Amino acid sequence: xxxxxxxxxxxxxxxxxxxxxxxxxxxxxxxxxxxxxxxxxxxxxxxxxxxxxxxxxxxxxxxxxxxxxxxxxxxxxxxxxxxxxxxxxxxxxxxxxxxxxxxxxxxxxxxxxxxxxxxxxxxxxxxxxxxxxxxxxxxxxxxxxxxxxxxxxxxxxxxxxxxxxxxxxxxxxxxxxxxxxxxxxxxxxxxxxxxxxxxxxxxxxxxxxxxxxxxxxxxxxxxxxxxxxxxxxxxxxxxxxxxxxxxxxxxxxxxxxxxxxxxxxxxxxxxxxxxxxxxxxxxxxxxxxxxxxxxxxxxxxxxxxxxxxxxxxxxxxxxxxxxxxxxxxxxxxxxxxxxxxxxxxxxxxxxxxxxxxxxxxxxxxxxxxxxxxxxxxxxxxxxxxxxxxxxxxxxxxxxxxxxxxxxxxxxxxxxxxxxxxxxxxxxxxxxxxxxxxxxxxxxxxxxxxxxxxxxxxxxxxxxxxxxxxxxxx
Amino acid sequence: xxxxxxxxxxxxxxxxxxxxxxxxxxxxxxxxxxxxxxxxxxxxxxxxxxxxxxxxxxxxxxxxxxxxxxxxxxxxxxxxxxxxxxxxxxxxxxxxxxxxx
Numbered sequence: 001x002x003x004x005x006x007x008x009x010x011x012x013x014x015x016x017x018x019x020x021x022x023x024x025x026x027x028x029x030x031x032x033x034x035x036x037x038x039x040x041x042x043x044x045x046x047x048x049x050x051x052x053x054x055x056x057x058x059x060x061x062x063x064x065x066x067x068x069x070x071x072x073x074x075x076x077x078x079x080x081x082x083x084x085x086x087x088x089x090x091x092x093x094x095x096x097x098x099x100x101x102x103x104x105x106x107x108x109x110x111x112x113x114x115x116x117x118x119x120x121x122x123x124x125x126x127x128x129x130x131x132x133x134x135x136x137x138x139x140x141x142x143x144x145x146x147x148x149x150x151x152x153x154x155x156x157x158x159x160x161x162x163x164x165x166x167x168x169x170x171x172x173x174x175x176x177x178x179x180x181x182x183x184x185x186x187x188x189x190x191x192x193x194x195x196x197x198x199x200x201x202x203x204x205x206x207x208x209x210x211x212x213x214x215x216x217x218x219x220x221x222x223x224x225x226x227x228x229x230x231x232x233x234x235x236x237x238x239x240x241x242x243x244x245x246x247x248x249x250x251x252x253x254x255x256x257x258x259x260x261x262x263x264x265x266x267x268x269x270x271x272x273x274x275x276x277x278x279x280x281x282x283x284x285x286x287x288x289x290x291x292x293x294x295x296x297x298x299x300x301x302x303x304x305x306x307x308x309x310x311x312x313x314x315x316x317x318x319x320x321x322x323x324x325x326x327x328x329x330x331x332x333x334x335x336x337x338x339x340x341x342x343x344x345x346x347x348x349x350x351x352x353x354x355x356x357x358x359x360x361x362x363x364x365x366x367x368x369x370x371x372x373x374x375x376x377x378x379x380x381x382x383x384x385x386x387x388x389x390x391x392x393x394x395x396x397x398x399x400x401x402x403x404x405x406x407x408x409x410x411x412x413x414x415x416x417x418x419x420x421x422x423x424x425x426x427x428x429x430x431x432x433x434x435x436x437x438x439x440x441x442x443x444x445x446x447x448x449x450x451x452x453x454x455x456x457x458x459x460x461x462x463x464x465x466x467x468x469x470x471x472x473x
Numbered sequence: 474x475x476x477x478x479x480x481x482x483x484x485x486x487x488x489x490x491x492x493x494x495x496x497x498x499x500x501x502x503x504x505x506x507x508x509x510x511x512x513x514x515x516x517x518x519x520x521x522x523x524x525x526x527x528x529x530x531x532x533x534x535x536x537x538x539x540x541x542x543x544x545x546x547x548x549x550x551x552x553x554x555x556x557x558x559x560x561x562x563x564x565x566x567x568x569x570x571x572x573x574x
Contacts, residue, residue, distance in 0.1 A: 005492075006488060006492055006493075006494065070567060073567070074563075074566060074567050077566075119530060142529075142530045142531075143530075144530055149509075150507070150509070152501075152504035152505075152507070154507075156547075158547045158548075158550075161545070161547045162547055165545045165547070168511075171529070172529070173510075173511075173512075173528045173529040173530045173532070174510075174511070175508060175509075175510055176508065176509040176510070177487070177506065177507065177508050177509075178504070178505075178506055178507040178508075179501055180493065180494070180497055180501050180506050181494055181496065181497065182487070182488055182493060182494050182497075182506050185487075185488075185494075186487060186506075186508065193532070194530070194532070269498050271496070271497050271498055271501055272498045272500055272501060273498075273500045273501040273504055274500045275500075324556075325559055325563075328556060328559050328560055328563060329563050331560075332560045332563050332564060333563060333564075333567055372547050372548050372549055373547035373548070375549050375550075376556065377549045377550050377553050377556060378547070378548065378549050378550040379550075380550070380553045380555070380556065381549075381550025381551045381553060382550060384551075384553075390553070390555055391555065392555050392558055392559065392562075406555055406556075406559050407559075408562060409562060409566055410563070410566050
């Protein structure tokens with residue numbers, strides 16, 4: 001009889017994951033801080049054309065790239081003369097399950113089927129669940145989705161309740177939990193009991209799937225506009241969206257800057273039972289974006305394939321009210337109901353467009369489906385019922401968990417800049433915390449790649465950390 | 474009374490407060506980790522009473538019976554006047570004082 005206590009199951013995690021992912025992560029380790037990231041990414045053995053073929057077999061991808069002419073025209077009114085880039089959006093809501101997550105799921109489910117697994121499990125409260133179930137439906141595999149859905153009073157976040165409905169509509173078993181990181185414990189037990197495949201968001205399969213998005217948008221820009229994009233904005237949570245997109249762009253020969261955008265939920269604790277239903281975004285926010293940028297390996301696999309600081313040129317945040325406002329703008333000016341969470345990057349693009357000349361191409365790389373529970377009306381009604389103040393005014397005055405302020409006019413939208421060097425220092429600090437030895441030359445090179453800086457920068461940060469450490473002692 | 478074979482929702486406690494992970498914040502540590510699962514009843518059961526279901530992947534799961542024929546109740550929510558105001562403002566900013574003819 002297996003010991004299924006929390007500590008015993010957590011102690012077996014690496015062994016459980018090894019058999020549930022079909023990938024031995026130890027082959028990429030060499031004993032230091034770093035590991036062979038590119039070696040791990042190549043482990044799928046699939047070329048871009050093969051990835052595309054898998055996508056097409058699930059009817060995933062090949063989504064339209066749309067020019068948002070009215071939103072562009074409006075942004076230009078708030079830009080200096082000659083500025084205001086053309087804003088384009090990749091309408092990923094057109095994927096079978098309604099979001100770009102279909103790309104992440106397709107490759108994982110394909111691999112699960114190839115390796116002979118009978119079923120797939122995924123731990124997600126978001127669009128990814130529906131994406132995995134959708135692909136499993138086509139592949140004829142069983143599927144379990146594990147969600148964090150309710151607070152301890154049994155009140156469900158409407159967006160997550162909707163995701164459960166969608167997953168069930170596509171054929172999944174949905175296991176719903178109250179708030180807490182022990183979801184991972186339940187997830188491990190399910191993997192062990194069923195022997196199913198772990199369709200983690202953070203395996204090389206998941207991220208290589210997203211590469212098809214970056215590749216596709218670059219090629220579409222070239223075909224439609226005769227040039228590659230000048231800037232791409234990606235909503236950032238766990239980091240896979242940005243990582244995969246940037247890698248795909250590079251594979252298409254495009255080195256344009258990729259900007260991360262998250263909803264600012266500063267001050268809200270993600271594992272808090274009482275704060276769980278005081279946020280109106282369940283993804284695309286800083287509560288995931290910051291910790292996953294500075295410590296990618298906190299994910300559910302030994303080494304995450306999503307390492308966003310390697311690819312991030314800038315990181316901006318928007319308020320909940322600004323993203324809801326932008327979602328309304330997309331409806332009322334472009335006739336498209338999408339999001340809201342996926343429109344975080346659109347809200348950022350509205351601001352960033354003003355910095356670029358009018359002939360520049362600024363690509364928002366996703367949209368997502370909307371509906372009951374997800375829609376901004378559903379979220380705002382839920383927020384108001386839970387005591388959150390809602391008003392129209394200056395969005396800068398909002399306090400996450402207490403108030404939501406919808407802008408009065410488009411000129412109030414501001415993309416707040418995150419200090420990337422602060423995140424880089426945090427990543428280096430975290431990497432050193434797990435290591436007993438002083439970092440060697442290979443470690444410095446690894447950390448430089450992890451932070452998109454130089455070994456000199458890393459050395460300087462480490463020196464500073466050691467000095468701070470000595471002062472504390 | 475729900476009958477054997479009925480589609481139901483059951484609820485069970487996975488971890489008691491004293492079994493929760495050490496890193497959870499105080500408010501979460503004070504409540505149990507609870508799980509909800511749907512499936513077909515293996516035997517007749519009453520609301521609130523112990524029950525066992527077979528889930529869609531064929532797993533046997535036990536808990537307390539919460540709901541027979543569980544429904545989806547999420548919606549688009551009550552009317553939010555601020556969203557209407559925002560829409561009007563965006564149209565004005567784009568097309569001028571009046572909507573374009």
